[in-house]
Amino acid sequence: MFEKDEKINSLVDMGFSEDEANMAIIRCGVDGDLSVLVDSISASRVAGNLNLSNHQVMGGCFDSFGGRKKARLVEERKKKRKRCGCTGQSNQPSLDCNHDEDMLIPNPMVGFNLPNYSLPLVRVTRRILEQDMGPPYFYYENVARAPTGVWATISRSLYDIQPEFVDSKHLCATARKRGYIHNLPIENRAPLLPSPPMTIFEAFPRYKKWWPSWDQRTQFNCLLTGVAGPKLTGKIGRALASADTPPSQSIQKYVIDHCKRYNLVWVGKNKVAKLEPQEIEYPLGFPKDHTRGLGDTNRYKSLGNSFHVDTVAYHLSVLKGMFPNGVNVLSLFTGIGGGEVALHRLGINMRTVVSVEIDKASKRIFRDWWNQTQTGTLIEIDDVKSLTDDQVATYVTTFGGFDLVIGGSPCNNLAGCNRSSRHGLEGKQSVLFHHYVRILNAVKSAMARK
DNA sequence: GGGAACATGAAGCGACAC
DNA sequence: GTGTCGCTTCATGTTCCC
Numbered sequence: 001m002f003e004k005d006e007k008i009n010s011l012v013d014m015g016f017s018e019d020e021a022n023m024a025i026i027r028c029g030v031d032g033d034l035s036v037l038v039d040s041i042s043a044s045r046v047a048g049n050l051n052l053s054n055h056q057v058m059g060g061c062f063d064s065f066g067g068r069k070k071a072r073l074v075e076e077r078k079k080k081r082k083r084c085g086c087t088g089q090s091n092q093p094s095l096d097c098n099h100d101e102d103m104l105i106p107n108p109m110v111g112f113n114l115p116n117y118s119l120p121l122v123r124v125t126r127r128i129l130e131q132d133m134g135p136p137y138f139y140y141e142n143v144a145r146a147p148t149g150v151w152a153t154i155s156r157s158l159y160d161i162q163p164e165f166v167d168s169k170h171l172c173a174t175a176r177k178r179g180y181i182h183n184l185p186i187e188n189r190a191p192l193l194p195s196p197p198m199t200i201f202e203a204f205p206r207y208k209k210w211w212p213s214w215d216q217r218t219q220f221n222c223l224l225t226g227v228a229g230p231k232l233t234g235k236i237g238r239a240l241a242s243a244d245t246p247p248s249q250s251i252q253k254y255v256i257d258h259c260k261r262y263n264l265v266w267v268g269k270n271k272v273a274k275l276e277p278q279e280i281e282y283p284l285g286f287p288k289d290h291t292r293g294l295g296d297t298n299r300y301k302s303l304g305n306s307f308h309v310d311t312v313a314y315h316l317s318v319l320k321g322m323f324p325n326g327v328n329v330l331s332l333f334t335g336i337g338g339g340e341v342a343l344h345r346l347g348i349n350m351r352t353v354v355s356v357e358i359d360k361a362s363k364r365i366f367r368d369w370w371n372q373t374q375t376g377t378l379i380e381i382d383d384v385k386s387l388t389d390d391q392v393a394t395y396v397t398t399f400g401g402f403d404l405v406i407g408g409s410p411c412n413n414l415a416g417c418n419r420s421s422r423h424g425l426e427g428k429q430s431v432l433f434h435h436y437v438r439i440l441n442a443v444k445s446a447m448a449r450k
Numbered sequence: 451g452g453g454a455a456c457a458t459g460a461a462g463c464g465a466c467a468c
Numbered sequence: 469g470t471g472t473c474g475c476t477t478c479a480t481g482t483t484c485c486c
Contacts, residue, residue, distance in 0.1 A: 468469105
């Protein structure tokens with residue numbers, strides 16, 4: 001009984017009514033995962049609004065990877081069932097078999113299509129139910145390498161739409177493996193121009209002078225929220241200074257391992273250094289000095305948490321022809337405004353942006369950028385938890401609806417480098433994903449009533 | 451007190467050998 | 469088909485220092 005009360009409280013905190021929470025527990029059982037309960041309520045709401053009684057049955061009908069890939073997925077699942085002793089015949093979700101719901105990430109990670117990508121891509125026959133097509137268009141982002149089962153849950157919560165996994169290394173000089181779920185068209189996309197540099201030396205030619213031949217990196221790994229300090233770079237310098245020329249294999253490995261982990265660059269003889277914040281802005285697609293004015297720690301953190309602008313812009317580019325008079329945007333987890341920068345660089349006018357962001361430093365960066373570049377209306381809200389369905393409905397009435405709902409919910413509990421609290425979608429921060437779903441459903445409902 | 455630096459783990463995947 | 473190894477990762481908690 002305690003567990004039931006706790007789950008009801010959690011759902012009420014998310015903005016659902018007590019009746020809805022109770023009904024979901026009756027449908028799914030008190031043992032049902034919180035995400036399953038949220039899905040159940042969302043599905044009920046959509047079914048209610050659209051007068052559909054079999055929404056769950058109608059969902060999940062995409063053919064994501066083409067025949068061979070799909071067959072491989074089925075094979076993999078069979079193998080995993082075998083390994084864990086599951087029969088796969090039960091309709092009930094099993095906690096022991098969560099990995100049964102994993103989602104294969106394509107290799108290479110190039111999404112549905114990419115500009116100037118020469119290799120043949122997998123056939124995409126994405127199907128989206130009519131009631132889930134835009135407007136409103138939505139765009140959701142998070143880390144690709146989330147714990148097993150997370151992307152299946154996210155996809156299920158977002159109308160069973162297939163995620164598009166893209167590594168930004170195919171578009172710029174730095175890796176950033178991300179998954180995107182959206183209901184945007186995928187034909188006639190256009191990249192931002194000029195194209196960003198694809199290698200470290202193209203982006204930062206001055207580092208070529210001191211780059212040793214045995215450091216064969218041509219691109220950076222993912223630019224994270226943390227960076228190396230002077231103690232580490234000093235240690236590397238001393239190790240190289242006392243080593244032979246060229247250094248022994250073991251010294252080389254020690255240095256390269258740290259260079260890869262912290263994306264260090266060569267700034268002198270035997271001298272490595274971290275990238276400066278303004279250097280990180282560049283490959284991520286932000287304007288120069290976008291984050292200037294904050295302390296370096298906040299700059300690294302906000303940039304590490306941001307969108308890759310060129311990737312997002314490529315996906316959003318289809319909106320340009322669809323909305324020549326501009327768009328109304330509901331921006332959840334805005335951060336430093338990667339989505340808005342992408343729209344701006346595409347030349348898409350933002351008539352209104354309702355921005356929800358809790359971090360004061362990121363809000364300041366985004367507000368400053370908005371005031372310098374935009375003429376539309378900016379409404380700021382502090383927390384997704386405080387944005388009620390009624391408020392959403394009022395905004396829909398006031399602005400005539402939202403054309404785009406965009407955001408990437410916190411990855412803290414999903415990211416591979418979190419060694420202490422990688423708890424998945426129910427983790428302290430990442431649980432906010434359910435508010436994205438709730439708010440998106442509120443927008444859809446309000447717009448359907450218009 | 452707050453910002454910066456440091457030390458830290460493991461899940462998940464691909465490549466490869468057998 | 470299976471096991472092993474190496475690599476990558478939108479981070480976190482603690483300590484240090486101003």
